[in-house]
Amino acid sequence: MDHDNLGADGDAVYAALMATHEGLNEAESHALNARLVLMMANQIGDADVLEKLFLAARSYRESTPQ
Amino acid sequence: MPYDYRPFPYITPPGLTGPEPRHPVAIIGAGPIGLALAIDLATKGVGSVVLDDNNVVSFGSRAICWAKRTLEIFDRLGVGERMLAKGVTWRVGRLFHGADEVYAFDLLPEDGHKYPAFINLQQYYVEEYLIDRARDFPDLIDLRFKNAVTDHQDRGDHVALTVETPDGSYQLEAQYCVACDGAGSPTRKRMGLGFDGQTFDEHFLIADVEMDDSPFGTDTPERWFWFEPPFHNGQSALLHRQPDNIYRIDLQLGPDTDPKAEATEEKVIPRIRAMVGDRPFRLDWMSVYKFRCAKLDQFVHGRMIFAGDSAHVVSPFGARGGNGGIQDVDNLGWKLARVVQGQSDASLLDSYDQERRQCCDENILNSSRATNFMTPKSPIEALFRQEVLRLAHDMPFARRLINSGRLSMPGSLAGLPLQTDADTPVRPGGAMPDAPLGDAWLIDVVQSRFCLLGFGDVVLPDVDGLARIGVGQGAQNYPVYQDIDGFATERYGTGMAYLFRPDGHVAAAFRAPDADSVREALRRACGELEREYANGS
Numbered sequence: 001m002d003h004d005n006l007g008a009d010g011d012a013v014y015a016a017l018m019a020t021h022e023g024l025n026e027a028e029s030h031a032l033n034a035r036l037v038l039m040m041a042n043q044i045g046d047a048d049v050l051e052k053l054f055l056a057a058r059s060y061r062e063s064t065p066q
Numbered sequence: 067m068p069y070d071y072r073p074f075p076y077i078t079p080p081g082l083t084g085p086e087p088r089h090p091v092a093i094i095g096a097g098p099i100g101l102a103l104a105i106d107l108a109t110k111g112v113g114s115v116v117l118d119d120n121n122v123v124s125f126g127s128r129a130i131c132w133a134k135r136t137l138e139i140f141d142r143l144g145v146g147e148r149m150l151a152k153g154v155t156w157r158v159g160r161l162f163h164g165a166d167e168v169y170a171f172d173l174l175p176e177d178g179h180k181y182p183a184f185i186n187l188q189q190y191y192v193e194e195y196l197i198d199r200a201r202d203f204p205d206l207i208d209l210r211f212k213n214a215v216t217d218h219q220d221r222g223d224h225v226a227l228t229v230e231t232p233d234g235s236y237q238l239e240a241q242y243c244v245a246c247d248g249a250g251s252p253t254r255k256r257m258g259l260g261f262d263g264q265t266f267d268e269h270f271l272i273a274d275v276e277m278d279d280s281p282f283g284t285d286t287p288e289r290w291f292w293f294e295p296p297f298h299n300g301q302s303a304l305l306h307r308q309p310d311n312i313y314r315i316d317l318q319l320g321p322d323t324d325p326k327a328e329a330t331e332e333k334v335i336p337r338i339r340a341m342v343g344d345r346p347f348r349l350d351w352m353s354v355y356k357f358r359c360a361k362l363d364q365f366v367h368g369r370m371i372f373a374g375d376s377a378h379v380v381s382p383f384g385a386r387g388g389n390g391g392i393q394d395v396d397n398l399g400w401k402l403a404r405v406v407q408g409q410s411d412a413s414l415l416d417s418y419d420q421e422r423r424q425c426c427d428e429n430i431l432n433s434s435r436a437t438n439f440m441t442p443k444s445p446i447e448a449l450f451r452q453e454v455l456r457l458a459h460d461m462p463f464a465r466r467l468i469n470s471g472r473l474s475m476p477g478s479l480a481g482l483p484l485q486t487d488a489d490t491p492v493r494p495g496g497a498m499p500d501a502p503l504g505d506a507w508l509i510d511v512v513q514s515r516f517c518l519l520g521f522g523d524v525v526l527p528d529v530d531g532l533a534r535i536g537v538g539q540g541a542q543n544y545p546v547y548q549d550i551d552g553f554a555t556e557r558y559g560t561g562m563a564y565l566f567r568p569d570g571h572v573a574a575a576f577r578a579p580d581a582d583s584v585r586e587a588l589r590r591a592c593g594e595l596e597r598e599y600a601n602g603s
Contacts, residue, residue, distance in 0.1 A: 034453040042463040 001056060067310065068276070068350060069190055073121045074197070076212040081229070081236035089115045089208070090406045092227055092240035094215050094253055097124060098189060099374030099391040100246035101196035105143045106399030108203035109514060112406050115238065116200075116207065117229060119214035123197070126351035127188035127274050129388030130308055135476035135497055136392045137181040138570065142513045144202070145195040146181065153185030154307050156287040161468060163455040165296045169465050178553035179500045180507040184473060186287070186308045188274075189388070218243060218253065220368045241406055244371045244398070246391075251376035257367065263360025264434055266381065267321040268301075268441045270357075273334055274350040275313045281305060281342050291470045293455055297340040302440055302470070305341070312350060315341065316382075318440065325354040357381045359430045359437070365394075366419040373398055378426045380433035383440065383471030390429050393477065394422050400514075400568035404592070413600070414593040417484050425477025432472045439469035479571055483596045486574035486587040491559040498570045501554035503537060503547035508554060511535055511547065513570045516591070518584060521549075522560030527581035532565075532588060567591055 006013055021029045041050055080086050091107060093100045096118035104114045132140070132149065140146040160170045173183050200207045216235070217228035225243040229236055245253035254261060282288045287307040295303040304316035317337060319328060327333060334352050361378035365371065374391030398418045404410035442448040457464035479485055480495030488494055501508045512519065517533045520526045526534045526544070536546035537554050549555050558564060565574040565587050574587035589595055 030449060031453055034450050035457060038450070038454060038457060038464065038467070039461070042461075 001052060068348075069188070069310075071122045071125070071190070074209070074211045076121060076232060077210070078233055079210055079213060079229070079231060079236060079238075081238050082231065082233055086238055088224060089113065089238065089240040090242070091115075091402065092117065092225065092238060092243045093246055094118075094227075094243065095246035095248060095374075095376075096120075096193075096197070096209065096211070097246060097248060097374070098129070098192050098196060098388060099395055100244070101193065101200055102140075102143055102392055102395045103244060103246060103373065103399060104207045104209075105196065105199055105203070106395055107403055107406075108200070108206040109143070110400065110403035110407075111206070112403045113206040114208070115240065116209050117213040117215050117227070117238075118209075118211050121211035123190040123193040125190075126353060127190070127308060127312065127314060129189045129192070129385070130186045130306070130314055131184055131385035131389075131473075132187060132192070133184045133385060133389045133474040133476075134179065134181050136389045136474075137185065138500065138509045138513070139392050139396045141180065141509060142570075143196075144199050145192075148195050149187055149192065150181060150185060152191060152309055153187035154287045154309055155182045155185050156289055156307065158286060159289040159291070161458075161465075161470070162290065162292040162295065163458075164292075164294050166459070168455060168458045168468070178502050178551060180502075180509060181500070184385070186306060186314075188308055188312070191309070192388075215247075215253070218256070218370070220370055222368075225369045242369050242371060242402060244373055244402070245376045246374050247376050249375040249379045251372070253370070254362065254372065254376055257370070259362055259367070261360050261362060263358055263379075263430065265358040265360075266356060266437055266441060268356065268437075269319040269321065269323040269325055269328065269354055270382075271315075271317045271319055271328060271334065271337065271352065271354050272382075273315045273317075273338060273352040274308070275315055275338055275342070275347045276311055276350050277313055277342065277345055277347040278311055279345040280307075281313065281345065282307070293451075293468075293470075295341075298337060303341065304470070313342075317341075319354070323354070325356075329354040357437075359434050361423070361426050361430060364419055365422055366415050371398065371402070371415065371418070377422075378430065380429050381437045383436040384429075384433055384473055385471070386429040386433055386474045389474040390426065393425065394418075396569040397422050401593075410592055410594075411597055413597050417482070417593055417596070421477075421479050421482055421484070424479070424482065428477055429474070436469045436471045484567075484573060484591050484593060486565075486590055488575040490562060490564070490575035490577075491557065492564065492572050492575065494572045494574050496572055498566060498572060499557045501549070501557055502551060503554065504550060506547060508537075509570065511545070512566050513568065515568050516573075516588060517566045518563055518579070519558075519566065520563045520579075521554060521558045522562070524561050524563050524577075524579065526563060527579055527584055529581055529584050529588060532584070565591065 091114040093116045096116050104116050157173045161168045214230045216230045219226045227238045290305040292303040300318040302318040306314040365377045373394040380386045401414045454467045476497035478495045485494040519535050521537045534544040538549040539546050563576045563579040567573045573591035
């Protein structure tokens with residue numbers, strides 16, 4: 001997880017992700033994100049890796065400044 | 067035709083006029099679990115008295131889906147073939163989201179098994195067949211209807227029960243007492259035992275409808291399941307076929323429901339009409355219910371033992387209630403028989419507690435996951451489910467995430483103390499896969515006693531207390547069956563021996579079995595090694 005897998009493609013991938021959401025309202029974007037999470041989970045396909053990702057993403061909630 | 071609920075005769079019990087001899091086993095409850103246990107014990111020569119507060123079979127279809135492993139156990143008990151003949155064997159399942167079919171599956175039966183993946187058969191038929199079968203053992207099974215157990219006392223070396231009958235009450239003693247008295251178990255309540263777990267707020271309507279014209283539009287029985295059905299404003303609906311043109315309908319009603327108002331014909335008939343259109347039907351039975359997943363911390367309390375719903379309850383999705391209970395019986399029967407007959411120490415019963423609680427945890431886990439999928443608790447859960455259903459139209463992985471109940475599979479006992487672990491095609495702990503052996507079936511020749519099976523080129527040592535059977539071997543001084551179609555070899559490998567427990571679970575496996583290692587595995591499977599460790603010897 002500490003490893004940068006995107007490297008030089010990072011900017012392009014980020015832009016493509018934003019473009020994917022373009023023109024969608026908030027509900028549509030949430031639905032798209034949900035589909036993406038499910039599809040990416042399937043692509044990663046490793047329950048242990050996914051569990052670590054879920055925990056890492058969740059950990060931000062506690063450390064967000066009030 | 068509606069099922070004919072014939073009352074069973076009440077016979078004045080001998081205990082009312084004088085003390086009865088102590089019974090080996092008293093079973094509280096003549097439902098499928100109590101009756102199956104009485105039969106299992108009787109096949110091993112152990113007598114029991116079965117006490118039930120009622121005198122008819124279960125009202126309504128209740129448990130309908132009987133899984134392959136359960137049918138194999140029922141086969142051993144002598145009712146499997148009758149259940150298969152009467153039951154509906156279904157293969158095709160369809161899953162709908164709204165009006166659209168998301169996908170269909172065809173459970174093509176795998177060849178080389180006596181029983182299919184599952185059949186649908188109303189619980190009242192199962193109880194009727196079990197009672198008929200119990201009557202084959204008049205000297206060993208004492209069925210007492212309208213005999214309600216109102217109190218009990220564990221006296222250390224036996225249990226004393228107080229039984230209420232239409233003619234008054236009497237006392238009865240038994241070496242062991244098994245409470246098979248259902249989800250609301252009066253025995254469990256009397257003992258004040260905790261029954262903890264997760265409660266779900268959703269109400270479900272369950273209805274049996276008799277209908278000549280198949281709603282599937284084909285004579286082949288199917289299983290249809292809807293998320294957000296177009297004909298019902300709830301979250302899900304299920305349509306399943308039973309014998310006698312009876313259809314099981316399950317409709318999710320939501321959490322804010324008045325169960326009394328819902329369980330009326332005025333409310334139910336229009337709901338069914340919306341589902342089946344103008345086909346004529348007759349409402350046979352209905353119930354509005356909520357459910358929970360819960361279990362006892364311990365299934366064995368001294369001489370009081372719990373089996374079936376009295377020990378654990380699950381949601382109905384996945385058919386793990388009745389099937390789980392029959393597997394309790396399968397695990398308990400031979401152990402209790404050995405203990406009562408003095409062949410094993412009472413500590414063998416602790417392995418029933420340990421093995422079945424592990425399987426029960428697995429049932430509760432699966433059942434809770436299905437229920438959580440069916441009843442999203444928050445907007446984000448609802449969103450994820452919605453998107454899983456949308457993706458499932460195109461993507462196979464998403465189809466696998468749709469959870470309307472994972473059908474009951476036999477629990478594995480791998481890694482628990484009675485098993486001798488091995489790296490073999492069937493790992494010790496697993497329930498035996500069936501296979502044809504010429505005109506016989508593997509489940510027929512193996513179950514009900516300890517048995518050493520040799521597949522292919524392997525020499526079986528002669529060990530006391532152990533039956534031997536060869537598969538695909540030349541003539542021996544024990545029975546040998548041929549593996550004509552190769553199913554047995556495919557499933558078990560070749561050049562290998564397996565030690566089977568009386569419940570058909572593999573206890574050990576050997577590539578080169580010698581008498582000492584087989585004898586040790588047999589002792590372990592009977593709990594003797596575990597007991598010696600516990601005693602520090």
